[in-house]
Amino acid sequence: MGRQKIMANETPLFNVKVILAGDGAVGKSSLLRRYIFHDFIEQHKMTIAMDSYSKVAKVPGLGPVKVHLWDLAGQPQWAAVREGFYLGAHAMALVFDVSRAETIKGLPNWILECRKKAPGIPVLVVANKIDLPPKVPLDKIAKWVKDNQYELVTTSPKTGFNIELMFEKLGIMGVNFVLKRR
């Protein structure tokens, strides 16, 4: 009986699908790797099309939420395959690299690409590699995020900074999106 009760309590009430998007080498796979495997590797290996992982996350106030994380390949040559991956998604992490200014240019296009297949999906903008000296106008980005009702988090999978917070936010945003559409 006791055992059954524990298992029942741990059954996730929600399943959410989360997309990790952003240009190549901004750190999408590293964010996932830090969250799932608690480690970090310096060497960059391009993601082939997509990788996916799931994790039961404890979201405060909601209990266990099963988060299905889809790590997309950001390079332009994967654009056609990416389209199908957005279908049925509940939240989007849009990652850029604070040490490479060119990675902020494409942010609006990433949102357009994703929202074509997942209309109205909530967006968490992720300012990654915050352990490095920033070369982007973070105040302007914060204003753009606020004006568009996105959310923002600064992270570093290298140091582990804000990794749990990032995925917790995505869980909450995903659940809210599921509830809104019920």
Ligand SMILES: Nc1nc2c(ncn2[C@@H]2O[C@H](COP(=O)(O)OP(=O)(O)O)[C@@H](O)[C@H]2O)c(=O)[nH]1
């Ligand atoms: N200094 C630093 N390097 C990072 C960080 N996150 C990722 N990297 C490095 O950036 C490169 C690209 O990372 P990767 O996760 O493969 O990027 P992806 O193409 O967006 O999946 C790798 O060499 C990582 O080691 C970070 O927070 N700080």
Ligand SMILES: [Mg+2]
């Ligand atoms: Mg990758």
